[in-house]
Amino acid sequence: GENVEQHPSTLSVQEGDSAVIKCTYSDSASNYFPWYKQELGKRPQLIIDIRSNVGEKKDQRIAVTLNKTAKHFSLHITETQPEDSAVYFCAASKERWDTNAGKSTFGDGTTLTVKP
Amino acid sequence: SQTIHQWPATLVQPVGSPLSLECTVEGTSNPNLYWYRQAAGRGLQLLFYSVGIGQISSEVPQNLSASRPQDRQFILSSKKLLLSDSGFYLCACTDTRGPEYGYTFGSGTRLTVV
Numbered sequence: 001g002e003n004v005e006q007h008p009s010t011l012s013v014q015e016g017d018s019a020v021i022k023c024t025y026s027d028s029a030s031n032y033f034p035w036y037k038q039e040l041g042k043r044p045q046l047i048i049d050i051r052s053n054v055g056e057k058k059d060q061r062i063a064v065t066l067n068k069t070a071k072h073f074s075l076h077i078t079e080t081q082p083e084d085s086a087v088y089f090c091a092a093s094k095e096r097w098d099t100n101a102g103k104s105t106f107g108d109g110t111t112l113t114v115k116p
Numbered sequence: 117s118q119t120i121h122q123w124p125a126t127l128v129q130p131v132g133s134p135l136s137l138e139c140t141v142e143g144t145s146n147p148n149l150y151w152y153r154q155a156a157g158r159g160l161q162l163l164f165y166s167v168g169i170g171q172i173s174s175e176v177p178q179n180l181s182a183s184r185p186q187d188r189q190f191i192l193s194s195k196k197l198l199l200s201d202s203g204f205y206l207c208a209c210t211d212t213r214g215p216e217y218g219y220t221f222g223s224g225t226r227l228t229v230v
Binding site: 006034045046102103104105109 | 159
């Protein structure tokens with residue numbers, strides 16, 4: 001099955017700096033890579049995703065990059081703000097509906113702290 | 117877009133007691149449904165998933181079970197809880213547009229087994 005590794009497990013940055021979280025996956029058939037943000041005690045929420053036919057995607061201060069050859073993808077947050085503090089999860093899954101029921105395998109999460 | 121209702125929000129149960137957590141979905145039909153568990157400071161572990169009524173697949177052998185009696189209802193159960201069952205349980209469903217649009221999660225149930 002798929003295995004997703006996420007690094008670092010904790011990350012502390014100063015407000016305004018950039019933060020980068022990296023994930024690797026094992027199953028070359030995975031082709032959908034979402035990122036979730038989970039604030040303390042709350043549910044994870046999808047913040048951005050990328051598919052295997054795209055190398056990079058950006059949404060305001062958040063960007064994701066994907067290297068299919070190396071089987072790794074990264075989340076980049078620029079101009080970090082205190083409200084970016086949360087746990088971030090990467091995940092990998094296959095898009096084809098009938099092969100694995102859309103199951104996502106998650107990384108263990110990165111706790112990001114943005115210091116004012 | 118769909119909404120997931122999950123209850124209770126918190127639960128404290130003694131070892132050996134039964135468990136029933138419920139999840140219902142609004143705003144979509146025939147969703148894929150999932151139960152995940154999140155241990156303290158850890159990632160999300162897939163426990164069960166369902167592609168339709170009565171169809172349950174188990175990812176991790178354990179003393180938990182799941183059922184889907186209706187299209188938009190997903191239940192997680194146990195006959196006898198263990199201390200190791202403590203954690204944050206999340207119900208999720210795939211987006212109405214398809215699995216390529218990520219999950220919507222419920223608000224979660226924090227279970228403490230004492």
